[in-house]
Amino acid sequence: MSRPPAAADVVVVSNRLPVDHSDDPAEPWRRSPGGLVAALEPVMRSTEGAWVGWPGTADLEVAPFDFDGMRLVPVTLTAEEIELYYEGFSNDTIWPLYHDVISPPGYHREWWDAYVRVNRRFAEAAAAVAAEGATVWVHDYQLQLVPRMLRELRADLVIGYFHHIPFPAYGLYSQLPWRRQVLDGLLGADVIGFQRVADAGNFARAVRRQFSYETRAGAITVPTADGGRRIAIAKAYPISIDVSLYDELARRPDIQARAREIREGLGDRKILLGVDRLDYTKGIRHRLKAYGELLAEGRLNVEDVTLVQVASPSRERVGAYMQLRDEIEQAVGRINGETDTVDYSAVRYLHHSYPREEMVALYLAADVMLVTALRDGMNLVAKEYVASRVGVDGVLVLSEFAGAADELTQAIKVNPHDIDGLKDAILAAVELSPKDQTRRMRALRRRVREHDVADWSERFMLDLEYLRGQRA
Numbered sequence: 031m032s033r034p035p036a037a038a039d040v041v042v043v044s045n046r047l048p049v050d051h052s053d054d055p056a057e058p059w060r061r062s063p064g065g066l067v068a069a070l071e072p073v074m075r076s077t078e079g080a081w082v083g084w085p086g087t088a089d090l091e092v093a094p095f096d097f098d099g100m101r102l103v104p105v106t107l108t109a110e111e112i113e114l115y116y117e118g119f120s121n122d123t124i125w126p127l128y129h130d131v132i133s134p135p136g137y138h139r140e141w142w143d144a145y146v147r148v149n150r151r152f153a154e155a156a157a158a159v160a161a162e163g164a165t166v167w168v169h170d171y172q173l174q175l176v177p178r179m180l181r182e183l184r185a186d187l188v189i190g191y192f193h194h195i196p197f198p199a200y201g202l203y204s205q206l207p208w209r210r211q212v213l214d215g216l217l218g219a220d221v222i223g224f225q226r227v228a229d230a231g232n233f234a235r236a237v238r239r240q241f242s243y244e245t246r247a248g249a250i251t252v253p254t255a256d257g258g259r260r261i262a263i264a265k266a267y268p269i270s271i272d273v274s275l276y277d278e279l280a281r282r283p284d285i286q287a288r289a290r291e292i293r294e295g296l297g298d299r300k301i302l303l304g305v306d307r308l309d310y311t312k313g314i315r316h317r318l319k320a321y322g323e324l325l326a327e328g329r330l331n332v333e334d335v336t337l338v339q340v341a342s343p344s345r346e347r348v349g350a351y352m353q354l355r356d357e358i359e360q361a362v363g364r365i366n367g368e369t370d371t372v373d374y375s376a377v378r379y380l381h382h383s384y385p386r387e388e389m390v391a392l393y394l395a396a397d398v399m400l401v402t403a404l405r406d407g408m409n410l411v412a413k414e415y416v417a418s419r420v421g422v423d424g425v426l427v428l429s430e431f432a433g434a435a436d437e438l439t440q441a442i443k444v445n446p447h448d449i450d451g452l453k454d455a456i457l458a459a460v461e462l463s464p465k466d467q468t469r470r471m472r473a474l475r476r477r478v479r480e481h482d483v484a485d486w487s488e489r490f491m492l493d494l495e496y497l498r499g500q501r502a
């Protein structure tokens with residue numbers, strides 16, 4: 031395959047490019063807010079980097095262009111492909127299956143066919159832009175076939191793949207009609223990164239069950255096309271956030287003033303906070319149920335506490351998400367209808383997206399952060415709350431089913447399926463003494479500071495470079 035002259039040494043491949051297209055001809059591209067951009071910026075800036083991804087608008091055909099020191103390579107998706115590959119196979123097959131079947135996954139052959147076709151397009155775009163011997167870092171569940179396709183196109187590349195969501199236990203994974211193709215797709219990578227040790231273990235087990243390859247301490251022996259073998263590493267690289275950015279924002283006088291304003295606006299009550307994409311994996315319904323019962327039983331009083339729930343709009347064309355929105359809004363309406371007074375509201379429900387500054391003001395204003403996911407790869411909100419608590423107080427209630435629970439051991443742990451347990455944990459959080467808050471928060475902040483996002487990408491890249499060395 032011929033290489034373009036401006037070939038890149040590092041290529042990131044993700045479903046979405048880190049920009050949004052706008053209709054304003056003066057500024058046709060805007061940086062989209064998102065953790066992945068921040069996470070990969072240091073990697074991209076230090077090299078001749080290119081980013082391959084979908085620009086976010088159907089049928090948009092644009093040539094590669096430079097933006098913010100990066101080469102962006104848009105991959106075109108038709109409206110039909112968005113429906114079948116993205117909303118269908120990615121978000122209605124893989125997403126629910128990998129989150130422990132909280133919602134039933136759909137298995138449709140036409141979704142799968144589109145997934146294969148679109149993955150090939152991403153692989154070809156990456157192969158065309160990568161320099162000889164370049165490092166290619168593929169991201170997430172929408173692109174699980176890309177590593178193998180890329181290796182077949184370009185044996186010279188060093189290929190990494192990071193999986194942002196959980197990898198399920200074999201008993202669930204084995205439902206997938208294309209379970210062998212997906213595993214084989216991932217095994218095309220040199221390093222396959224997961225959030226938790228348990229995810230990497232589930233993956234290795236699936237590989238053993240399906241292919242009988244030898245797996246030992248994260249090293250998988252994979253046969254090669256020429257009859258030889260190579261080693262792929264499958265292990266945990268827990269993702270994190272840009273801690274200093276949150277720390278800086280949380281110390282800004284205007285953001286602190288905004289936090290005070292929020293508190294006063296809510297009547298100086300104890301503030302419980304939830305921040306999630308409106309997704310059935312996040313346990314918003316369980317949280318509302320527990321909170322609603324505490325109010326109904328008089329163990330909490332609306333004059334003393336309030337719950338602010340930011341539920342940012344997500345995947346609004348997928349049926350399960352429409353249904354979830356209805357259920358949540360009904361639950362909020364019921365709780366407020368039954369417990370509000372003329373002056374005080376029990377739940378402030380916000381189905382919007384906010385600028386990051388406003389999110390940090392909310393983190394600063396909140397006495398208790400509720401992260402009650404039923405299953406979550408990591409959950410960055412938990413880490414953002416901790417990083418924003420520059421006063422070293424506040425309480426994090428954290429589901430043991432979020433990847434963050436492996437690291438944030440000083441949070442109040444919950445099993446969100448156990449509503450009575452969740453109620454007790456919420457009450458304990460509301461009543462935690464200032465001394466205990468500080469003791470826990472100090473430990474949490476230390477952990478988050480010591481493992482920020484730069485460490486995450488560095489660790490991943492180091493393992494890729496190690497495998498490059500082994501190859502030579």
Ligand code: GDG
Nearest residue numbers: 065194269307342382383384385386406407408409410411
């Ligand atoms: C996937 C995995 C894994 C939310 N609402 C607003 C807003 N957000 C930001 C949060 C946070 C991000 O979105 C959400 O990240 P999470 O990690 O909580 O969850 P997912 O979106 O499901 O992400 C997850 C992650 O990938 C990374 O690997 O941790 O497990 O599911 O940064 O702050 N940001 C702004 N306005 C909002 O209204 N500005």
